[in-house]
Amino acid sequence: MKEKTTKNILITGGAGFIGSHVVRLFVNKYPNYQIFNLDALTYAGNLENLTDIEEKPNYHFIKADINNASEINNLFEKYNFDNVIHLAAESHVDRSITDPLAFVKTNLIGTVNLLNAAKELWRDNLEDKLFYHISTDEVYGTLGETGLFTETTAYAPNSPYSASKASSDHFVRAYGETYDLPYFISNCSNNYGPNQFPEKLIPLFIHNIIQNKPLPVYGDGKYTRDWLYVIDHATAIDLAFHKGKNKQTYNIGGFNEWQNLDLIKLLCELMDKKLGREKSSSTKLITYIKDRPGHDKRYAIDATKIHKELGWKPSVTFEEGLEKTIDWYLENELWLKSVTSGKYQEYYDDQYKK
Ligand code: NAD
Ligand code: DAU
Numbered sequence: 001m002k003e004k005t006t007k008n009i010l011i012t013g014g015a016g017f018i019g020s021h022v023v024r025l026f027v028n029k030y031p032n033y034q035i036f037n038l039d040a041l042t043y044a045g046n047l048e049n050l051t052d053i054e055e056k057p058n059y060h061f062i063k064a065d066i067n068n069a070s071e072i073n074n075l076f077e078k079y080n081f082d083n084v085i086h087l088a089a090e091s092h093v094d095r096s097i098t099d100p101l102a103f104v105k106t107n108l109i110g111t112v113n114l115l116n117a118a119k120e121l122w123r124d125n126l127e128d129k130l131f132y133h134i135s136t137d138e139v140y141g142t143l144g145e146t147g148l149f150t151e152t153t154a155y156a157p158n159s160p161y162s163a164s165k166a167s168s169d170h171f172v173r174a175y176g177e178t179y180d181l182p183y184f185i186s187n188c189s190n191n192y193g194p195n196q197f198p199e200k201l202i203p204l205f206i207h208n209i210i211q212n213k214p215l216p217v218y219g220d221g222k223y224t225r226d227w228l229y230v231i232d233h234a235t236a237i238d239l240a241f242h243k244g245k246n247k248q249t250y251n252i253g254g255f256n257e258w259q260n261l262d263l264i265k266l267l268c269e270l271m272d273k274k275l276g277r278e279k280s281s282s283t284k285l286i287t288y289i290k291d292r293p294g295h296d297k298r299y300a301i302d303a304t305k306i307h308k309e310l311g312w313k314p315s316v317t318f319e320e321g322l323e324k325t326i327d328w329y330l331e332n333e334l335w336l337k338s339v340t341s342g343k344y345q346e347y348y349d350d351q352y353k354k
Pocket of ligand 1: 013015016019038040043044046064065087089091092110134137165187188189190
């Protein structure tokens with residue numbers, strides 16, 4: 001994509017975990033871009049994630065729901081967005097098992113609402129326009145012991161979450177083919193880092209270790225994920241946004257596979273050191289519980305394309321990233337406390353009662 005000096009960029013879901021890191025990077029790095037963070041502030045959205053940039057002149061927050069088509073159309077008309085980086089989503093697999101329809105609404109219908117608004121606004125001039133859809137490696141389903149997901153791996157989603165993301169990817173591609181809407185899609189592996197809501201494995205376990213609460217391992221814990229530090233994902237999005245080719249998909253991953261149990265043991269070891277606890281005291285909190293239905297065995301990304309074409313690679317090792325993450329949670333006790341009060345407790349009791 002050609003670089004224009006000024007642009008109005010819509011980032012959806014910018015108050016969430018990954019979105020807040022993308023918003024921060026763009027606001028700080030590109031003072032000539034106007035960055036509009038559109039977020040419904042669901043349980044996962046938190047403006048506390050962005051206090052350091054909220055006063056910047058090129059940052060604007062819009063509280064809105066992507067399910068509200070007429071509001072979305074009005075906002076596109078009002079702010080004349082040149083580009084969209086779409087991260088807003090329901091993102092947690094366990095919640096999708098309990099309430100699939102919420103995922104169909106936001107992840108599929110919300111995405112189509114945005115596509116329609118972009119198609120309408122850009123109908124007479126597609127130059128320099130871009131709809132960048134942020135997706136997941138879970139659309140590819142599960143791997144066996146070997147092999148990697150590439151950009152040509154067939155879609156085979158297994159959870160309501162991944163089925164909703166896969167459908168949204170198909171719609172983005174379909175708008176590219178049918179209406180010539182310029183787009184990119186990137187499919188990324190598991191992110192971790194500061195500001196992640198403590199429902200996902202790493203922040204949940206950090207929180208529970210601090211509290212000396214059981215660490216609920218699904219099944220036998222022999223499931224594998226490919227972990228990427230969130231700021232490396234944001235850097236990849238920045239690169240793809242500026243240098244990617246129209247109608248392309250990029251896989252993004254950490255070249256960093258860990259079986260859950262090994263990861264949890266490493267986390268326990270690091271946390272024991274940081275908290276000045278006796279060696280191995282946190283591993284005693286490991287508790288095996290009922291498996292997640294449809295639990296994908298293994299994810300692993302082949303990120304060769306984005307590496308070769310755009311020169312992207314992760315900047316931190318897993319141990320460095322984990323240490324930074326743990327330090328952030330220990331230094332931001334108030335953040336952790338505020339997001340784990342009230343409704344969180346209800347969710348937690350319900351999810352882990354079985
Ligand atoms: P998150 O749950 O932390 O944040 C989602 C954000 O979207 C929140 O701020 C929430 O308020 C907002 N949102 C939800 N529904 C909305 C709606 N109807 N209208 C407007 N805003 C709404 O999610 P995340 O982990 O930061 O993931 C961001 C994106 O990246 C998602 O599309 C997800 O599928 C994708 N992704 C996540 C990971 C991961 O490991 N977390 C990996 C690959 C891809
Ligand atoms: O791969 C990318 C995806 O990674 C993203 O698209 C999703 O938005 C994100 O939530 C993540 O999905 P996972 O299901 O892989 O992440 P989660 O942190 O929920 O779980 C990671 C692994 O840990 C998985 O094998 C399930 C296991 N787990 C998870 C939780 C929450 C447990 O054993 N116990 C738990 O309590």
